[in-house]
Amino acid sequence: MATYTGLDRPKSKFYYQFWSIFFILGLCGSMALLYFATKKVEYIWRWNRVPQYFLYEEKVTIRAEMEGKIVSIDPAGAEGKNVRVLVRGDDGEETHELPKESLLLSSGDHVYAGDNIGYYTHWKPGILVEGLWLTLEVSFLAIIFGIVLGLFTGLARISDNPALRWGAITYIELIRGSPLLVQIFLWYFVVGTVINSILAQSGFGQIPPLWFGVMALAIFTGAYTAEIVRAGIQSVHRGQMEAARSLGMTYAKAMRKVILPQAFRRILPPLAGQFISLVKDSSLLGVLSIRELTKASREVVSSSLQPFEIWIVCAILYLILTFTLSMFVQYLERKAI
Template identity: 50%
Template sequence: MRRAGWYALYAAVIGALAWGIHAAGQRVDYSWHWERVPQYVVSFDGEEIKAPFDGFVALENDGRTIRLNALRTAESASLTDFDRLIVGDGDLVFEGDVLAIRNGIAPGPLAWGLWLTLKLSALALLFALAIGLVAGLGRVATNPAARALAATYVELIRGTPLLVQIFIFYFFVGTVLDLSAFTAGVAALAVFTGAYVAEIVRAGIEAVPRGQMEAARSLGLSYPQAMRHVILPQALKKSLPPLAGQFINLIKDSSLVSVMALTDLTKAGREVVSSTFSPFEVWFTVAAMYLVLTGALSLWVRRLERKFAHD
């Protein structure tokens, strides 16, 4: 079969899947309302200006200035850059209440959720790399204590569900160390992913022929120098595909932090569903936004693979 025939087969399979989704919607007598979704991604209703603390609203004579006087302290704040007023003179407002609207284009709830997911995943990825590298080196160390500690960490983390670890970090570790929900979420994801990265690093190091280490030591390099300059660069090339898969899993696993009162993309999706009563449209949109993140990461890793292949 020629290449055009294979592309035609691909298009036919995709078309069949699209028809299947449409037929499923018809079978449950579902009414599609895609027009409700875009405003929750990008809002043209303007940006909400929210109260920074609890207090009473005082409008200046010009009607273009809001003064918010704190409820229990002498603190006050003035707001002038707005286009539409929501509150009235003398109103009691609480932190987070909307005071006014500034016209323009603003991110919707799903966009904010996507940004939190991206920030959470990026920070967790960086810490997971550091944790996994240390634990992976511990797994191949000659020191029995380092090897035992690394093995205990890997088996303990990989042997318990991520959701349970999130609860432990949020309710126990976070309470003891006074961590915010965001910090606890990053820590839980980093520790969990770090255990899998450690095994990937260990496998990558063991895939490098032993003669490489012996040759490096014979040239006068110390063990740390040989590991840094000879072994780890080769192990990284071999480890890129599984690392990419693990980082993609990290982005998807970040959806579990919605149980920690963090409005990530998944929780934002639930809130939008409750507002629009359009679950299929919203969850398809959320899935597409996750796909954008994971697809961008996959593309970046493939470029790294090509770069290392030519080095």
């Protein structure tokens, strides 16, 4: 039985099985080589310390806010696992509810302001999870703004209006001709300083660095998206527009109903590549003290002295993000066909 998987002639079943086994063996060999290399490195691997940077149990100390005496300790909570501590002093009284097993004092004890009464614990997301979430947030916002900006700029790029066309060309060439890191610096240190100075003089609050980073990524992505949109529109045969206009459609309606749906199917693959690059480019926002995934990983490496484990985990997290985005775009591509 033949298996047809490409644009050339069908291949035999043996051909498919042979190269599948070859791929699996190559993958296993690469993993074995990597494992052998790790054993030759004089490094103490401490993978057991990595989970705490995803989720950890925080201990919160409960302290007395005034000087006084503990006059009562009563059960609290539905299951009686907590106690309510009443402290009474010259300045009034205060109550604290905490787990029974964490109580450090007893009824009748005298406490001063700042004395430790007990503690409670709760689970919190680790620094890597916070960095991952911020990377997702920044990437999502930049992708949305970049799509909108790229769509309008791509349409302006092919417009008959010379002002729109030349303006789009100038924007695209300026953005694509300068490094993203330089653009991030300009947005934060130049544009951001000017805008925040004006807002401060007007009595308004300051714009966080996160938004300047998002705008830098969005404008950078918009320039590349505009060229992708322009190429996709021009790849549709001009007879499609002529046919739509002959049916009485306006230019805008023909573009919306006929041209753009066809162009959308063709620009999905290059758009996926651009958005995947955007997710990875978000790591540059660490220069603005934005704790996205790369900066969070760098902070963990500095405090834990575990460079190999943390950077490997960081790479895996980026791979999960980009692979998920790639699968989503492939799903859209199948739905659009």
